[in-house]
Amino acid sequence: MSSSRIVTLSWPEAAAHPPVFPVFLPFSGCPVRCVFCAQDRQTGCAPRQAADALAVAGRQLRERAGRAHPAPELAFYGGTFTALPPEDFAACLTFARMARHEGLICGLRCSTRPDRLATDRLAALREAGCACVELGVQSFADDALHQSRRGYDGETARAACAAVRAAGMRVGVQLMPGMPGSRPARFLEDVRLALELGAACLRFYPCLVLEGTELAARWRAGGFRPWPLSMTLDVLAEALALAQRAGVPVIRMGLAPEAGLTAAVLAGPRHPALGARVQARCLWRQVARLLARARAEGRLGGDAPVRLVLPRRLQGMYRGHAGELAPLWARLGVTPARVRFHEGRREVFVERPDVSDDDAAIPHEGF
Ligand code: SF4
Incomplete structure (x- = not known):
């Protein structure tokens, strides 16, 4: 069998990372209640005193160590950590030390x-x-920040990224596609900007309408419409491609499925396999784009047969949730008989099978 490669791309692996041990301090230190935020529902944790949270964390960490679990990274989440009252901030850092x-x-x-x-x-x-400070930027766009009553502007968010790095720590950027005032193009601009500003990791939290928030009242009054799921998946796929090209991991897409969250979601783009669906679309889009370029450059005839070759670890991912992307792959000429797997970790390529190939003789996985 012989063949020639038409396009090749590298599909990143998730970096090995220690487990994260979150200590949630919902709304602690927050100067305002943002219109979309229900930290108590999102984290599954009621607002509480820092001292109480630390006492529980200390017990749980010792139990973990007693069971010989690997030491985790401690993470203070759920509020505005750097604006805690001085005594609470000091107590948390003393606890961490x-x-x-x-x-x-x-x-x-x-x-x-x-x-x-x-x-x-x-x-x-x-x-x-502390090695990494994650900034709940949500957007760098003044209009979106204003409509979400965040209380700062885009310049403040840009300066914040620089300040964290200047202090000798990595900066993580959390963005909220679909927040009030957000548009797909603007969100993708936010992703580019975060990457330019040196983000070491990104999180994308598509805006949901959660019970008990001001956004819920706006939504009920017809003043806010969340992004549809299908559009969100496509836009996130494009955003993921941008991050991958920059070599920056997207460490979370969508809210974690905490107890109580499901009942609190009134509307918005939510799916239990959101991240996997986005990844699959991202892969398809990148291959489709490279193939279109190959055809435009005359490296591949319009109706020439192609074969997709993937790392085996992507076997369950590439065709999307319940095979939803099968028609899109077929549109590229990648039918079930035209998929192969290899044991490498990263390389994805499309090749032109030689006419002497006997596809029927080669094991393959269908959709
Ligand atoms: S979004 Fe952040 S700053 Fe706003 S209320 Fe929620 S935790 Fe506080």
């Missing part, structure tokens, strides 16, 4: 707002061993 000293954790990260990054707080975080 103690836990690290005892070998209960292997690192520290936190999430916070872009407009609450006092220099002394960043220095204290760094000094306590």
Whole structure:
């Protein structure tokens, strides 16, 4: 058998990462209640005192260590960590230092707002061993930030990314496609900007209408319409491709399925396999784009047969949720008989099978 490769792309593997041990402090330190936010529902954790949260975390971390589980990375999430009252902020950092000293954790990260990054707080975080600060940027667009009553502008968000990096930590950027005032093109601009600003990781949280938020009231009054799921999947696939080209991981797409969240979702683009669906679409889009270019450049005839060759680890992913992308692959000429797998980890390619190939003799996986 002989064949020639038409297009090749590299499909990144998720980097090995220690488990994350989240300590949720819902709404703690938040100067405003953002219109879309229901942290208590999103995290499955009621608002509580930092001291209580630390007491529980200490017990759970010791139990983990007692069971010889690998030391996790401690993460303070759910509020505005750098705006906690001074005594709570200090207690959390003291706890992190103690836990690290005892070998209960292997690192520290936190999430916070872009407009609450006092220099002394960043220095204290760094000094306590914090490696990454995730910024709930949501958007760099002034209009979207204003409509969501975030209380800061795009310039503040851009400066915040620089400030975290200048303090010697990695910056993670959380974006919210579909928030009030957001448009697909603008969201993709936000992704490009986050990458230009040096984001070490991204999270995409498509905007949902959650019970108990101001957005729920706007939605009920007809003043807000969430993005449809199909459009969200396509836009996220494009955003994922941008991140992949920059070598930056997207570490979360969609809210985690916490207890109580499902009942709180009134509307919006939600699906339990959102991330997998986006990945599959992203792969299809990238292959489709490269094939179109190959055809435009005359490297492949319009109706020439092609064969898709994938790492075996993508076997369950590439055809999408319940095979939803099968028609799209078929449109590219990739029928079930035209798919092969290899044992490598990253390389995806499309090749032109030689006319002497006997496809029927080669094991393949159908849709
Ligand atoms: S979005 Fe962030 S800053 Fe706004 S209320 Fe929720 S946790 Fe607080």
